[in-house]
Amino acid sequence: MKIIIVEYLYLIKTPKECMANLQKRALSCVRNSPTRQHL
Known part of the structure; x- marks a missing residue:
């Protein structure tokens, strides 16, 4: 469930x-997006 929330x-x-x-x-x-690194 945590993966889905993330x-x-x-x-x-x-x-x-x-x-x-x-x-x-x-x-x-999203997985390939630089935005992911901000989390």
Whole structure:
């Protein structure tokens, strides 16, 4: 469950590029995003 919550937090802080792609590739986009390092 914690992993899901963390991924959700990543989604909240997703760059606009990922938000535009939010449908299916959001998580993979977030995982590759520099924003993840800020958490």
